[in-house]
Amino acid sequence: MKMKRYVRMATGAALVIFLSSQVQASGSGSMGGSEDMLQELKRMIEQQQAQLDRQAAEISALKEQLTGNSEAIGTKADKADVADNDKMVISSKANVNVGLYGHVNRALLYVNNGDSSKWYSVDNSNSQTRLGLNALVDTGSDWKIGGRIEYGIYSNSSSAVNNLNTNAGSGFSLRWAEVHVAHDTFGKISLGKGDTASNNSAEVDLSGTSVASYAGISDMAGGSLWYEGDGGILTGTTISQVFSDFDGLSRQDRIRYDTPSFGGFSLAGSASSGDAFDGALLYNRKFGETKVAAALAAANPGDIVANADSILSGSISVLFPMGFNATFSSGYLDFEDGNRDNATNWWTKLGYQTRLLESGITSFSIDYGETADRRQEDETAKTWAVAAVHNMMDWGTEFYLAYRGHSLDSSSLDVDDIHTFWSGARVKF
C-alpha cells in the first residue's frame, strides 16, 4: 500500500514540474493561460489528495477488521480451553486417580438333569456383573493411599437357578469396600471387605477360558438338582453341595497384608471377622514369553465355613509362547469332626490360544476334575468340560460357549448325569 502511495505522489510531483517547465517555456504567454494552467494543476493535486485520503481510510478499516479477527480467534481458543476443563473434575490433590469400572456378563444356560431340560437367561456367576469405583492418591513420597468400592449386580445368577427356581431373583451384593496403604518397600495393607489372602488360591488360570469354564464348578449351574432316574425322584441335592474347589475364604471383612514381590514370590496374610485367618504364598513370573502363575494357601476358617477345621488350597498355571497352556488345582478341607474323612478336590485343564480371526484371540480348553467326600463320605463328584472363548480385546468384549458334564457316585444316591451348556458375552465397559 505504501509503495502505491509513493508512486502516486511521485507522479503528482513530476506533473507539477512538467507543467511548471511548460509555463516557463511559454515565456510570458498570456496571463490568462497561466491562470488556467495553475487552476488545472490545483485541481489535479486536490484529486490526488482526495485519492490518498480514501486509501488511508481503506487501510484504517482493514486494520480494524484484522484486529477484530484476531480477538475472535483468541476468544474461540479460550472457549475451547474452558470446554476441555469442564469435562474434568479437578481434585485439590496433585496426583489423584478415581475411576469407574465394571462389566456385564450374561448368558443363556441349558441344563438337562436326565429327566427334563430347561433354558435360563442368567448372570454368569463365573464372573458376576459388577460396577466399582477405584481411587488412588500418590502422597508424593513412596506411600500411596487408595480405596475401592465394588458391587455385584445380579439377576438370575447361574449358580442359583434350578428346576424349582427358574427366577432366582435380583439384587446387589457388596464385593469390595476397602481402603489400602501401599509402599514400594514395605508392602501393602488393606482394611475392609475384599479378597482374603487365600481367595483365588485354587483358581489361578492362564487359559483365557475362565469366563466359561474354571475350577469353580458350581458357578455355572450349581443350583441344579440331581435326579434319580430309577425312582423318578428329583432329589434335594444340588451340584454345589457335592463340588468345591475349596478356594480359601473368599471375600470377607478383614485386614490383609501383602509383601512386595521378591523374584516373583510374595506372601499375603489376612485376619477376618469370625475368628478366621489365612496365609498364602503367591508366585507370578515370566520367562521370555512363557508365563507362570501359582498360589498356595492355608486357612483357618473360624466361623466362616461351618464344620471346617482348616482348608488347604493351591493351583498353578503355565502359558507357553505357542498358546498351549496347562492348569492344575487342588484343595483340601479338614472337618472339625475327627472321625469324618476330609474332603478333597483336584481339577486340571489343558488349553490352546490362537488368532483365528483378526478381531482377537480365541482360546479353547478341556478340563476334568473330581471332588470327594464334600457332602458326605463315600461320595465322589466328577466333572468334565470343553470351552471356547473369543476375546475381542480392543472392544472389551468376549463371546463364549462351554459344555460341562457332571456325574455323582454316591452311597446314598443313584442319580443321572447332569449336562449343561451355556453361551454368552462378557462386555467390559
Added chain:
Amino acid sequence: MKMLQVMIQAGVLIAGLTLSGCGGETYTYVPDHELKPGPGLVTGEEGELTIFRATGRDFQQEQKKE
C-alpha cells in the same frame, strides 16, 4: 493318606517354584474371572472411566500396575 498326598503336592509345587525363581521377570497376575485387564468397550484403552485425572503420567502407569 489324603493329607500326605496334599502335602506332597504342595512340596512339589514349592520346590518347582523355588527352582524357577532364579530367572525371568515379575508380572502382575489378574484372575481372568475377575475384572479383565485391558480396554473397555466405551472407556477405551484405560479400561475405566476416569473421574479424577492424575497429573503425572508416571503415576497413571503405576496405578495401572496396581
